[in-house]
Amino acid sequence: MNSRQRLLDTLSFRRGCPPPRFEAEFSDELVKMWTxxxxxxxxxxxxxxxLDSRETLPVEWGKLHxxxxxxxxxDDLAPFRRAYDPSDRRRLSVDWPELVAVFQDHTSILWDxxxxxxxxxxxxxxxxxxxxxxxxxxxxxxxxxxxQMEHYATFxxxxxxxxxxxxxxxxxxxxxxxxxxxxxVISPAMYAHFVQSALRRIVDRLARYGVRHFFIxxxxxxxxxxxxxxxxxxxxxxxxxxxxxxxSYRALRREFGASxxxxxxxxxxxxMDGPRAVESFLDSEARPLLEQGxxxxxxxxxxxxxxxxxxxxxxxxxxxxxxxxGH
Numbered sequence: 001m002n003s004r005q006r007l008l009d010t011l012s013f014r015r016g017c018p019p020p021r022f023e024a025e026f027s028d029e030l031v032k033m034w035t036x037x038x039x040x041x042x043x044x045x046x047x048x049x050x051l052d053s054r055e056t057l058p059v060e061w062g063k064l065h066x067x068x069x070x071x072x073x074x075d076d077l078a079p080f081r082r083a084y085d086p087s088d089r090r091r092l093s094v095d096w097p098e099l100v101a102v103f104q105d106h107t108s109i110l111w112d113x114x115x116x117x118x119x120x121x122x123x124x125x126x127x128x129x130x131x132x133x134x135x136x137x138x139x140x141x142x143x144x145x146x147x148q149m150e151h152y153a154t155f156x157x158x159x160x161x162x163x164x165x166x167x168x169x170x171x172x173x174x175x176x177x178x179x180x181x182x183x184x185v186i187s188p189a190m191y192a193h194f195v196q197s198a199l200r201r202i203v204d205r206l207a208r209y210g211v212r213h214f215f216i217x218x219x220x221x222x223x224x225x226x227x228x229x230x231x232x233x234x235x236x237x238x239x240x241x242x243x244x245x246x247x248s249y250r251a252l253r254r255e256f257g258a259s260x261x262x263x264x265x266x267x268x269x270x271x272m273d274g275p276r277a278v279e280s281f282l283d284s285e286a287r288p289l290l291e292q293g294x295x296x297x298x299x300x301x302x303x304x305x306x307x308x309x310x311x312x313x314x315x316x317x318x319x320x321x322x323x324x325x326g327h
Contacts, residue, residue: 001017002107002108003020003021003052003053003108003109004107004108004109004110004170006018006019006020006052007019007020007052007109007170007171007296008170010293010294010295010296011171011212011213011236011261011294012294013259013292013293013294014293015293017293018323018324019290019295019296019297019323020052020109020296021049021050021051021052021320021323022051022052022054022263022296022298023045023046023049023051023298023299023303023316024240024264024268024298024299024300024301024302024303025302025303026044026045026046026302026303027302027303027304027305029304029305030045030303030304030305030307031044031045032305033305034309037309039309045303049316052109053108053109054108054109054110054111055106055108055109055110055111056110056111056112056113057099057103057110057112057163057167057169058092058093058096058099059091059092059112059114059159059163060090060091060092061091061113061114061115061116061117061156061159062116062117063083063084063117064082064083064084064085064088064090064091065079065082065083065085069124069130070123070124070125070130070133070134070137071123071124071137071144071145071148072133072137072141072144073141073144074144076144077144077147077148077151080124080148080151081151084151084152084155085155086155086156086158086159086162087158091159092162092163100166100167103167104166104167104168109170110167110168110169110170111169111170111171111172111173112163112169112172112173113172113173113174113175113217114156114159114160114163114172114174114202114206115156115172115173115174115175115176115199115202116175117175118175118176118177118178119149119176119178119191119194119195120134120177120178120185121175121177122148122149122152123137123138123145123148135186138190138194142193142194145194146194149194149195149197149198150198152198153197153198153201153202156202156205157201157202157205160202160205160206160209161205164206164209164211165209168209168210168211169211170213171211171212171213171214171215171236172206172211172213172214172215173215173216173217173238174199174202174214174215174216174217174234175217176216176217176218177218177219178191178218178220178222178225179218179219179220179221179222179225179245180220180221181220181221181241181244181245181246182220182221182245183221183224184220184221184222184224184225187224188224188225188227188228191225191228192228192231195228195232196228196231196232199229199232199233199234200231200232200233203232203233203234204233207233213235213236213261214233214234214235214236215234215236215237215238215261215263216229216234216236216237216238217238217240218237218238218239218240219239219240219241219245220239220240220241220245221245221246221247222239222245222247223247223252226252226256227256230256230257230260235259235260235261236260236261236262236263237249237252237260237261237262237263238262238263238264239264239265239300240264240300240301241300241301242264242265242267242300243266243267243268243269243270243300244267244269247265248285249262249265249285249289249295250285250288250289253289253292258292259294260294261294261295262289262294262295262296263296263298264296264297264298264299264300265285265286265289265295265297265300266281266282266285266286266297266298266299266300266319267281267299267300268299268300268301268303268307270315271299271307271311271312271315272306272307272311274311275314275315275318278314278315278318278319279318282318282319282322286319286322287322290322290323297319297323298319299315
């Protein structure tokens with residue numbers, strides 16, 4: 001059974017199917033360190049470890065042109081709309097027709113992230129000052145933020161029609177950095193007001209083309225926002241820094257339903273704490289989720305240069321053994 005079929009079976013909660021072997025991104029600094037230490041021998045960490053590969057489409061879903069500033073009045077909406085123009089041919093590579101033919105026959109795991117900019121990225125934040133401007137605008141002139149999200153959803157729907165009427169993907173990711181490790185940066189009610197309808201539209205549009213698995217990529221303490229996402233049709237989560245934010249995937253399933261899918265969720269700090277910490281976390285958190293299905297385990301943050309090769313391999317060996325136990 002190839003990795004794509006194992007992923008689809010896992011996300012469908014099929015019993016007795018081992019999930020694919022994924023990992024969070026390996027930082028460039030870590031790759032350099034492991035290479036200098038003689039561990040990788042010219043391979044990438046993914047190649048060395050024999051991890052399953054994933055591909056994404058060469059589509060530009062984000063801003064183009066001059067739409068990066070915060071919209072503060074009606075005149076700012078014109079450049080914003082130009083920045084999200086689905087007809088701009090730079091959004092698709094020049095060899096797009098040839099790529100369509102290749103991806104139509106793909107057997108590897110294929111995913112994409114149409115919602116590639118979260119709410120505040122759409123509003124144009126770049127730093128603390130622009131974040132303050134965006135909040136002020138959303139509170140004092142909510143019609144401007146509403147107009148932006150309306151256009152953003154329409155832009156995505158149009159581009160989705162062009163891309164996914166030709167190519168099928170295995171899952172979609174919605175990028176939404178919206179919280180610190182203690183709380184979301186805005187209330188669930190405010191977030192739902194501006195974002196939920198647009199999210200629902202994109203989930204529904206993707207579903208027209210056979211997409212069944214919709215993951216929010218986010219970070220931090222996002223538990224208060226989970227109901228908003230579920231109501232919008234999201235059925236999967238990949239939460240960076242889940243452990244540091246006090247997020248337990250097991251607890252989310254108990255609270256919000258057994259049908260939620262997950263990627264990641266293994267507190268990266270356990271690797272630093274040694275084999276006993278890894279063993280304890282995997283037994284208490286990962287094992288029950290693997291038994292339930294709908295779960296692809298890996299670390300909940302990038303693998304950075306302060307993770308030694310030996311510590312990482314010890315964690316990976318134990319995780320792989322746990323995956324193999326039930327299958």
